[in-house]
Structures are given as C-alpha cells and as structure tokens.
Amino acid sequence: MTDRKDELAANLAKVERRIAAACAAAGRERDEVTLIVVTKTYPASDVRMLSELGVRHVAENRDQDAAPKAAACSDLPLTWHFVGQLQTNKVRSVVGYADVVQSVDRSRLVTALSREAVRAGREIGCLLQVALDAEESGREPGGAGVSPGGRGGVVPAGIGELAGLVADSPGLRLDGLMTVAPLTGRFAGRQRAAFERLMDLSTDLRRAHPAANMVSAGMSADLEEAVAAGATHVRVGTAVLGVRPRLG
Numbered sequence: 008m009t010d011r012k013d014e015l016a017a018n019l020a021k022v023e024r025r026i027a028a029a030c031a032a033a034g035r036e037r038d039e040v041t042l043i044v045v046t047k048t049y050p051a052s053d054v055r056m057l058s059e060l061g062v063r064h065v066a067e068n069r070d071q072d073a074a075p076k077a078a079a080c081s082d083l084p085l086t087w088h089f090v091g092q093l094q095t096n097k098v099r100s101v102v103g104y105a106d107v108v109q110s111v112d113r114s115r116l117v118t119a120l121s122r123e124a125v126r127a128g129r130e131i132g133c134l135l136q137v138a139l140d141a142e143e144s145g146r147e148p149g150g151a152g153v154s155p156g157g158r159g160g161v162v163p164a165g166i167g168e169l170a171g172l173v174a175d176s177p178g179l180r181l182d183g184l185m186t187v188a189p190l191t192g193r194f195a196g197r198q199r200a201a202f203e204r205l206m207d208l209s210t211d212l213r214r215a216h217p218a219a220n221m222v223s224a225g226m227s228a229d230l231e232e233a234v235a236a237g238a239t240h241v242r243v244g245t246a247v248l249g250v251r252p253r254l255g
C-alpha cells in the first residue's frame with residue numbers, strides 16, 4: 008500500500024511539473040489550471056490515497072464503477088466529475104454523487120439531469136461536450152447532432168441552443184465546455200488546433216453566459232497543448248495512475 012502511495016505521489020509530482028511548465032511557457036499562472044485525476048478502472052483505495060496526497064478533483068466515466076467508489080469515498084473532500092457517455096437511465100444514480108457532469112450533449116439528457124437534480128435537492132454543474140470531429144458532418148444540431156466517432160458530443164452549431172436549455176433548467180448550472188481531442192476529421196493529430204477551436208467556441212459561449220468559463224481539455228498525452236490553448240481544467244488518468252487494463 009505504501010508502495011502504491013509512493014508511486015502515486017511520484018506520478019502526481021511529475022504531472023504537476025508538466026502543468027507548471029506548460030503554464031510558464033504559456034505565460035499563465037499555475038492556479039489558472041485545475042488538475043482532475045481520472046480514476047476510472049482504479050479502486051477506491053487509490054482515490055483515498057490521491058485525496059491524502061492533495062488531489063481535490065476526480066473523474067469517472069462509468070456509473071457502475073463510479074457509484075460504489077464515490078460511496079466508499081464520501082468522507083473525502085473531493086469534487087466528482089462525470090466524463091463518460093451518460094444514458095438517461097443512469098442519471099438518477101450519477102446525480103447522487105457527481106458535482107459536475109462534463110458530458111452533456113443532448114436535450115433529453117439535460118431534461119433528465121434537471122429532473123433528478125431537483126428531486127435530489129442538488130445543483131449539478133454542466134459542461135457541454137463538444138464533438139469537434141463532427142464539424143463538417145452537416146448534421147443538424149440537437150438530437151441527431153452526435154459525434155460520428157461514437158464518443159458523444161454536441162456539434163459546434165448546437166452549442167448555443169443546448170447551453171440556453173441548461174441555463175434555463177432548474178437544478179443545473181452551466182459551467183462551460185469540454186472536449187476530447189478528435190481521432191478523426193480535420194483535427195486528427197492536431198490537438199493544439201482542436202483545443203484552440205474549443206477556446207473560440209468558449210469565447211462565443213461566454214458572450215451569452217459569462218459565468219460558463221470552464222474549458223476542460225487535455226489528457227495525459229496532450230495536456231501541454233490544452234494548457235497552451237487556454238484550458239482551465241485538464242483530465243489526467245494514465246500519467247497519474249498507470250496504464251489501464253483494457254476494458255472489454
């Protein structure tokens with residue numbers, strides 16, 4: 008156990024150095040960027056050690072794994088982010104522990120989140136997940152505007168309408184935008200350009216919703232590009248916890 012904690016501490020220190028260096032290179036203050044550690048597939052004991060090591064934000068992408076983990080860690084001062092594709096039948100469970108849902112991408116999900124947040128007496132922060140690989144698919148915003156990559160996300164043209172819906176929904180707070188660097192389309196292999204596009208979309212969003220200033224972008228492999236582009240939150244899994252076993 009101590010070995011594991013030492014390993015996590017060393018990995019965290021490395022990630023911290025990377026974020027600090029990226030901030031310095033971009034002329035940004037270190038406190039402009041928040042580290043979210045993605046603990047998916049790793050046990051509650053790791054989450055507990057991370058908390059003891061000073062981590063304050065964790066993220067999960069599957070409710071089946073996250074719900075028991077969050078329950079086992081409910082005594083810890085952690086903010087829980089949900090970053091996975093979310094089916095409406097899981098919303099009640101997710102609203103029970105998530106403080107922020109970063110994968111809001113369709114109106115039916117907004118309706119379900121609002122209903123369950125009100126029912127639970129909670130306020131849930133919402134980030135709209137943007138599908139940058141869907142930019143040129145020509146699909147309509149709204150229900151059909153999902154990413155062809157199958158990873159979810161609203162098309163850029165659909166952000167305004169979905170943001171308005173979140174902002175008008177009781178129990179929900181519009182916090183900003185999130186993306187995963189696309190593997191296909193014109194941004195494939197061009198993380199920096201993708202994250203800069205997300206920043207432009209964030210600037211547009213903040214004209215109508217000034218408080219929605221979170222920009223969640225960047226993972227273990229591309230956090231530097233995200234910080235350079237202006238991300239406020241990076242989501243790092245592998246670089247802190249190790250390479251995940253492949254899920255079936």
Ligand SMILES: *Cc1c(COP(=O)(O)O)cnc(C)c1O
Pocket residue numbers: 045047068090091187225226227228242243244245246
């Ligand atoms: C798993 C995951 C991450 C972390 O990815 P790593 O490459 O392990 O750092 C970030 N964001 C989302 C949405 C994820 O599912």
